[in-house]
Amino acid sequence: MFVGWEGVGVASYLLINFWYTRIQANKSAMQAMLMNRIAAVDSLQLNLILDLYHIMLHLFY
Numbered sequence: 001m002f003v004g005w006e007g008v009g010v011a012s013y014l015l016i017n018f019w020y021t022r023i024q025a026n027k028s029a030m031q032a033m034l035m036n037r038i039a040a041v042d043s044l045q046l047n048l049i050l051d052l053y054h055i056m057l058h059l060f061y
C-alpha cells in the first residue's frame with residue numbers, strides 16, 4: 001500500500017509539473033510533493049503505533 005501511495009505522489013507531481021516552464025506549476029508541484037511526504041510519514045507512524053498496540057494487547061492478555 002505504501003508503494004502505491006508513493007506512486008500516486010510521483011504521478012501527481014509529474015502531472016502538476018507538466019508545464020515546467022511556469023513558475024506556479026513548479027511551486028504547486030513541490031507543495032503537492034511535500035504534502036504527500038507528510039502524509040506518507042504520518043501513515044507509517046500510525047501503522048507503527050497500531051502494530052505496537054496490537055502486539056502489547058496480545059502480549060499481556
